Amino acid sequence: MPLKSFIDVPRESHFPIQNLPFGIFRPRTGAARVGVAIGEYVVDLAALEQKEHFALGQDRQLFSTDSLNAFLALGRPAWRETRAILQHLLAADTPTLRDDSALRDRVFYAQKDVTMQLPARIGDYTDFYSSYHHAHNVGTMLRGPENALMPNWKWLPVAYHGRASSIVVSGTEVRRPHGQIKPPDTSAPVLGPTKSLDYELEMAFLIGPGNSLGEPVAIDRAIDHIFGFVLMNDWSARDIQAWEYQPLGPFLAKNFCTSISPWVVTLEALEPFRKPLLPQDPAPLPYLHLTNDFTYDIHLEARLQTAKLNVPHIITRTNFQSLYWSISQQLAHHAVSGCNLQPGDLLASGTISGAAEESRGCMLELTWRGANPLKLPNGETRKWLEDGDELTITGWCEEDGYRVGFGEVAGRVLPPL
Numbered sequence: 001m002p003l004k005s006f007i008d009v010p011r012e013s014h015f016p017i018q019n020l021p022f023g024i025f026r027p028r029t030g031a032a033r034v035g036v037a038i039g040e041y042v043v044d045l046a047a048l049e050q051k052e053h054f055a056l057g058q059d060r061q062l063f064s065t066d067s068l069n070a071f072l073a074l075g076r077p078a079w080r081e082t083r084a085i086l087q088h089l090l091a092a093d094t095p096t097l098r099d100d101s102a103l104r105d106r107v108f109y110a111q112k113d114v115t116m117q118l119p120a121r122i123g124d125y126t127d128f129y130s131s132y133h134h135a136h137n138v139g140t141m142l143r144g145p146e147n148a149l150m151p152n153w154k155w156l157p158v159a160y161h162g163r164a165s166s167i168v169v170s171g172t173e174v175r176r177p178h179g180q181i182k183p184p185d186t187s188a189p190v191l192g193p194t195k196s197l198d199y200e201l202e203m204a205f206l207i208g209p210g211n212s213l214g215e216p217v218a219i220d221r222a223i224d225h226i227f228g229f230v231l232m233n234d235w236s237a238r239d240i241q242a243w244e245y246q247p248l249g250p251f252l253a254k255n256f257c258t259s260i261s262p263w264v265v266t267l268e269a270l271e272p273f274r275k276p277l278l279p280q281d282p283a284p285l286p287y288l289h290l291t292n293d294f295t296y297d298i299h300l301e302a303r304l305q306t307a308k309l310n311v312p313h314i315i316t317r318t319n320f321q322s323l324y325w326s327i328s329q330q331l332a333h334h335a336v337s338g339c340n341l342q343p344g345d346l347l348a349s350g351t352i353s354g355a356a357e358e359s360r361g362c363m364l365e366l367t368w369r370g371a372n373p374l375k376l377p378n379g380e381t382r383k384w385l386e387d388g389d390e391l392t393i394t395g396w397c398e399e400d401g402y403r404v405g406f407g408e409v410a411g412r413v414l415p416p417l
């Protein structure tokens with residue numbers, strides 16, 4: 001018998017009692033605080049904390065704050081305890097909240113009545129490049145199929161350090177960026193708005209407890225440092241990227257905006273959806289080898305809404321499971337130099353593409369650098385995103401009778417200044 005709540009949760013909801021993702025919300029009146037989503041509601045953890053429903057050490061202000069960072073730093077025992085308390089309080093046969101309408105009025109908000117903020121103060125942000133099919137497709141465009149993958153790709157999870165200050169929460173509009181672009185028929189570059197704005201369908205995880213500077217994290221302890229996942233759109237300007245990226249990688253092409261979904265789905269909620277990691281050949285070096293390493297079965301979609309389309313059109317259908325490198329490998333590699341990860345750091349997967357054409361996670365691949373424009377149901381075509389287009393990424397896991405979902409990350413493109 002699956003766990004049930006006294007809150008009515010529709011079957012297709014992303015937020016049943018099995019999920020309970022954490023986020024930061026602001027009610028119409030009052031300060032931002034920590035909440036957990038269930039069905040169409042938010043549970044106010046600050047209100048529950050004041051009623052002493054949580055006993056997580058001495059800190060009585062853990063949830064009356066506008067970021068998850070303090071909670072993230074506590075680590076998995078505190079996360080598990082909080083989740084257990086919440087699942088108990090929300091269960092169909094627990095009267096504490098169910099039968100106390102005054103307490104319920106103080107604790108529950110309708111999601112439509114609150115504003116979601118970034119879940120954490122993100123100090124540092126890293127973006128990996130862990131999808132084999134994405135790396136292979138992009139490498140094929142640049143170097144041909146024989147040299148698609150660089151020699152290091154199957155030995156280490158390639159990444160770059162991104163820009164944390166321009167990470168925004170879902171719903172924030174994205175301004176078409178300016179940068180240097182080098183037209184093929186001229187010898188000098190020009191400064192101008194990008195003509196090839198793209199999305200990248202990604203997921204990203206938030207770091208819990210960090211590691212000290214100089215002290216690597218063993219791969220069998222990597223998971224202790226990971227709290228949970230959000231959806232991410234790594235907005236990218238391909239023409240700026242093409243001119244600037246050698247030899248140090250992307251810079252302005254990706255530092256203008258990165259969008260994430262507001263609800264953080266915990267590894268506890270994702271546990272039923274673990275799958276074995278795909279085989280790796282060559283075998284990774286010992287510091288990247290984890291017996292029974294795993295990934296998750298998470299269905300992911302991107303949909304495009306133009307000013308003229310009646311309904312959004314799904315342009316990517318893919319799965320997190322197709323990634324080559326695991327989250328444990330990404331974290332262990334990140335820290336093997338002694339780099340100190342800190343609570344609230346964000347580590348992203350890279351664009352998630354599968355083998356099928358419809359599973360390509362960005363327009364660069366879907367249109368093969370603009371050579372095969374997307375055809376939309378109303379006759380419109382797209383090589384890249386246009387001003388006014390809205391791109392939304394969603395994702396969920398599914399079991400008998402319920403979904404553990406991530407909500408969505410959406411953003412609309414504004415014309416350049």
Ligand code: MN
Pocket residue numbers: 127200202234350351
């Ligand atoms: Mn990316």
